[in-house]
Amino acid sequence: MADLLMFHGQECPFCRKMMPLVERLERETSIRFDRREVWHDEANAELMRSYAEAIASKCGKQLRVPTFVNPETRDVLCGSVEYEKLRDWAVKPS
Amino acid sequence: MKKRYWRCFVCNDIHYGVAPPELCPTCKILHAYVEISADEARRILGGGPGAAFAPEEFRAAIERFAAGNEFQVNPDREHVDLLIRGVFENEKSHGLKFCPCRLRTKDWEEDLKIVCPCNFTVHETYKGVDGGRCWCGLFVRRR
Numbered sequence: 465m466a467d468l469l470m471f472h473g474q475e476c477p478f479c480r481k482m483m484p485l486v487e488r489l490e491r492e493t494s495i496r497f498d499r500r501e502v503w504h505d506e507a508n509a510e511l512m513r514s515y516a517e518a519i520a521s522k523c524g525k526q527l528r529v530p531t532f533v534n535p536e537t538r539d540v541l542c543g544s545v546e547y548e549k550l551r552d553w554a555v556k557p558s
Numbered sequence: 559m560k561k562r563y564w565r566c567f568v569c570n571d572i573h574y575g576v577a578p579p580e581l582c583p584t585c586k587i588l589h590a591y592v593e594i595s596a597d598e599a600r601r602i603l604g605g606g607p608g609a610a611f612a613p614e615e616f617r618a619a620i621e622r623f624a625a626g627n628e629f630q631v632n633p634d635r636e637h638v639d640l641l642i643r644g645v646f647e648n649e650k651s652h653g654l655k656f657c658p659c660r661l662r663t664k665d666w667e668e669d670l671k672i673v674c675p676c677n678f679t680v681h682e683t684y685k686g687v688d689g690g691r692c693w694c695g696l697f698v699r700r701r
Contacts, residue, residue, distance in 0.1 A: 475644025475658040477637045477695060502661045503648060512661055524682055526672065527661040528693060 467498040468554055469533040471512045471519075474501050478544035479530040485547045495554050502529060515540070563599035564591040572599050613642050616655075620675060620696070629684075629697045641696050645674050659694035 470486060472479035486497050500508035512519070515533050523531060523542035532541040532553065541553040564578040565571070569585040578591030594602075611619075617631075617638070624630050632638050644658025655674045656662055662669040671677070678684050678692030684699065691698045 471661070473644065473658045473661075475640050475647060477640050478659060480640075503644070503656075503658060504651070509661055513663065516663065524693070526693075527663060529659055529661065 465495075466535050467496045469511075469515075469535055470497045470499045471502050471508070471529050471531045471533070472499060473503045473529045475503070476529050481544055482530045482550070485550055488547065489551055489554060493551070493555065497532075563594050563596055565594045565599070565602065566590045567592055570602060572603055574599070613646055616645070617642060623675065624697060628700055629679075630700050632691070632695055632698050634695075637695055641674075641694055657694055 470482075472482070486499070489495055490497065500511060502509045502512050512527060512531070515538065516527060518533065518538040518540050519527055519531055519542070522540040528542060530544060532550070533539070534556075539553075539556065541550065545553075559576040561575050564573040564575070566573075566582040566585060566587065568587045568590050569582060571582050571584040571590075573579055573591060578593075581588055582590045621631055641658055645655045648654070648656040648658060652662065654669075656669070657672045657674050657676060660672045662672060674694075674696065676692065678697060681693060683693055684690035684697075687699070689699060689701070
């Protein structure tokens with residue numbers, strides 16, 4: 465399984481709140497996240513834009529962070545969520 | 559409808575909209591607006607006071623903005639400090655006070671929708687939500 469993408473912003477408080485949950489999920493499972501900061505790295509921003517259609521449909525028609533993307537299925541989880549919701553989304557089969 | 563720029567011929571008030579105001583809100587003169595180019599509007603707006611808007615001035619401005627509304631600036635100071643830092647980083651790097659919790663699409667009209675403060679009152683995180691907030695949590699509904 466490919467690494468899941470986490471798009472986040474350096475100055476986004478909800479992105480920061482998600483970081484410990486992402487780290488915990490990595491500790492407790494074999495799931496890995498590819499963390500991409502989008503406001504200070506244009507290549508990461510372009511990568512996020514390449515998923516614009518999939519993201520916007522789940523994120524109020526906008527490119528919001530934090531957003532998680534499964535690059536294989538293009539499935540998207542938008543926003544700051546509880547650990548269990550993140551885990552259930554991340555372990556969904558491709 | 560396409561928005562255009564308008565200048566009050568008496569006091570140089572600048573308006574950006576599909577039509578000019580009938581009454582200039584600054585000098586109260588009727589039918590005072592004449593259409594101008596975007597470049598002219600930028601030159602007029604860029605030369606005056608307030609060119610350098612410090613973070614504390616921005617904080618004061620959004621406090622005044624919220625005072626007349628059903629929402630307030632989030633009382634979580636640390637949360638707000640980080641957001642304001644992001645807003646100013648984005649202005650420095652990308653030209654406008656873009657929300658640090660969204661990404662610009664590079665479509666100008668779309669991206670104007672994420673300039674802080676945005677019109678969050680129509681968003682699903684706020685509209686009809688008890689304890690609602692804007693996406694980034696800069697503004698929260700008053701209790």
